[in-house]
Amino acid sequence: MLAAVGQPVPNVPHACSVSLPTWKANVGYEEGDDWVVSKMKTGYPRFFIHLTIRELEKEILSQYGNSGEKVMLFPSKRTAQMCQAFFHDKRPGISKTVRLLHLEPTSSQSQNTKYVLSKLSCVFFPAADFPTAKQVWQHSGAGISSRxxxxxxKALKEGYLFPVNGPAVASSAHHDVFSKGPRRYQRGTSQNNIPYGVNGHSHSQSNGDYTSGSDDQDHDQFIEERFGRNLNAKNAAKVKLAVRRRIAGSLTENSDLDDALAASESCSQKERQNEIVEGDRLRDVSEDDVYLYPTGMNAIFSAHQLVMDEAQKRGKPPLKSICFGFPYIDTLKVLEKWGPGAEFYGNGTDEDLDDLERRLENGERFTALFTEFPSNPLLRSPNMARIRQLADKYDFVVVVDETVGNYININVLPHADIVVSSLTKIFTGECNVMGGSLVFNNSQRLFQKLKDVLQQQYEDNYWAEDAVFMERNSRDFVSRIERINVNAETMAATLKKSPFVKEVYYPSMVPSKKYYDACKTSNGGYGGLLSVTFHNPQHSPIFFDNLAIQKGPSLGTNFSLSCPFVILAHYTELDWVQQFGVDPYLVRISVGLEDPAELTKICEKALDAIAQP
Known part of the structure; x- marks a missing residue:
């Protein structure tokens, strides 16, 4: 049964999607109509601030806020300072009224605590300037999770979170972080002061979010048992290690955590290499080259900050980055709103590469090129081999978002310096937890320089409980991909046969198929995402309303999920998107694990509704 307007999809407390079951409901959501907005119990987490987070904001405002203020919550001082710096850049007239407050658990400091705790950093600002703060929340993906x-x-209400260093104050020190001016390059730690090298790892991804210690273990245990959910620090380290190994390809067991980790330890590097055939993920990828983030967008945002900082450290002037191909909306916004800006090649074609090469030959230079493989929602694949050649010749970094393709189906790492992915999507599948990853190609010439800079600035802000859910959900990742590939190809073929359909966008059905195939793994398919347009635009709402699958934002879910993507993502700029071949009436479908015959019937029934008088 389809969920009602505004209900969580799936029906769990931390769902990452929300039901907008009709075309009219999607338009109503964008228009802010009360009949939709008043029913919203949740939403996509970077666009809709979860009700639990709102309750926490309300509690913090009641204890520490001033009249006329709102607050936005972040997991660390650094991320809060980034938000504050954005206010200084975009709203300098009110910057003096933006203040920070840092809350910490009431636990004395030592190095022996074994329980996961959480700090909290609060950014207070005038209520009228909420849209500015919301940009940071949405585009950077750095806000706290609902878990x-x-x-x-619970900790705050019971009196176990207290301010650090007195009341919240406006600070000028934030300019050292995420500012346009010179940055400091200091050896960093996680937001909870966990040093590098814990548990033998080379960066601060080791033990998750717990305080640096306690002389009173009973007190820490009390907080954990009262407020936590099995958040033992050792277990938090294990689940994050397992996720990183799964992404690196060295952990493939669909089994319990300890068994899977043991199997990955006992499997030698040589044995793992022998299992990987030519054309698949690079053989020498290590979990030490995989970094976890709270969201996929936070991984992209961090990659953007990283390439700018690394270029600056080499003495290069501030230069624009390239956004190549029509991207997910927030990627372009990050490149435009932080740093020197972006050069947008919205079609992502060979002709665009020709133009870029001419400009490079004439002396123009760029910091990095960001692209998706394939793109969302047009499923186009750029010529990665040519992009790599240009990057090597003209000294820019290549960052590839592989979320839609995923590393089981494609291997873009040989052509990239950095590969990012939203683990919120098909990696977890359950649509109940956020996460992101950043992977270095350790064979590229800038690898060590990029990694050195990241290790100076990296914070492990991935909340331990989210990591627990991510690890559990991703155990059957490989088998789910295989089934979804088959289901999506079946649905794409069904749509392609309809006389009402104008275009089916699927990696195997678009002109850029040859570039996708060049990166496709030996056992890979074409993924679970497709888009469809109709000769008559008015047929799109009919088809959508009669498509008997869940309707809402997000993709990569184990259940099929659809949305009028352009309406949701670009409602205020529909004329602009059309110049890049993006139809405002496009329907995007994320295909799930259902029986393929049933999916075919569902699709055919929605098409039949178009033919009804």
Whole structure:
């Protein structure tokens, strides 16, 4: 049964999608109509601030806020300072009224605590300037998760989170972080002061979010048992290690955590290499080259900050980055709103590469090129081999978002310096937890320089409980991909046969198929995402309303999920998107694990509705 307007999809407390079951409901959501907005119990987490987070904001405002203020919550001082710096850049007239407050658990400091706790950093600002703060929340993906908010809310109400260094104040020190001016390059730690090298790892991804210690273990245990959910620090380290190994390809067991980790330890590097055939993920990828983030967008945002900082450290002037191909909306916004800006090649074609090469030959230079493989929602694949050649010749970094393709189906790492992915999507499948990853190609010439800079600035802000869910959900990742590939190809073929359909966008059905195939793994398919347009635009709402699958934002879910993507993502710029071949009436479908015959019937029934008088 399809969920009603505004209900969580799936029906769980931390769902990452929300039901907008009709075309009219999607338009109503964008228009802010009360009949939709008043029913919203949740939403996509970077666009809709979860009700638990709102409750925590309300509690913090009641204890520490001033009249006329709102607050936005972040997992660390650094991320809060980034938000504050954005206010200084975009709203300098009110910057003096933006203040920070840092809350910490009431636990004395030592190095022996074994329980996961959480700090909380609060940015207070004039209520009228909420849209500015919301840009940071949405585009950077750096805000706290709903599970962390649940944990902190209980701790705050019971008196176990207290301000550090007195009341919140406006600070000028934030300019050292995420500013346009010179940056400091200092050896960093996680937001909870966990040093590098813990548990033998080379960066601060080791033990998750717990305080640096406690002389009173009973007190820490009390907080954990009262407010936590099995958040033992050792277990938090294990689940994050397992996720990183799964992404690196060295952990493939669909089994319990300890068994899977043991199997990955016992499998030698040589044995793992022998299992990987030519054309698949690079053989020498290590979990030490995989970094976890709270969201996929935070991985992209961090990659953007990283390439700018690394270029600056080499003495290069501030230069624009390239956004190649029509991207997911927030990627372009990050490149435009932080740093020197972006050069947008919205079609991502060979002709665009020709133009870029001419400009490079004439002396123009760029910091990095960001692209998706394939793109969302047009499923186009750029010529990665040519992009790599240009990057090597003209000294820019290549960052590839592989979320839609995923590393089981494609291997873009040989052509990239950095590969990012939203683990919120098909990696987890359950649509109940956020996450992101950044992977270095350790064979590229800038690898060590990029990694050195990242290790100076990296914070492990991935909340331990979110990591627990991510690890559990991703155990059957490989087998789910295989089934979804088959289902999506079946649905794409069904749509392609309809006389009402104008275009089916699927990696195997678009002109850029040859570039996708060049990166396709030996056992890979074409993924679970497709888009469809109709000769008559008015047929799109009919088809959508009669498509008997869940309707809402997100993709890569184990259940099929659809949305009028352009309406949701670009409602205020529909004329602009059309110049890049993006139809405002496009329907995007993320195909799930259902029986392929049933999916075919569902699709055919929606098409039949178009033919009804």
């Amino acid at each position: 962390r908010a649940e944990f902190c809310l």
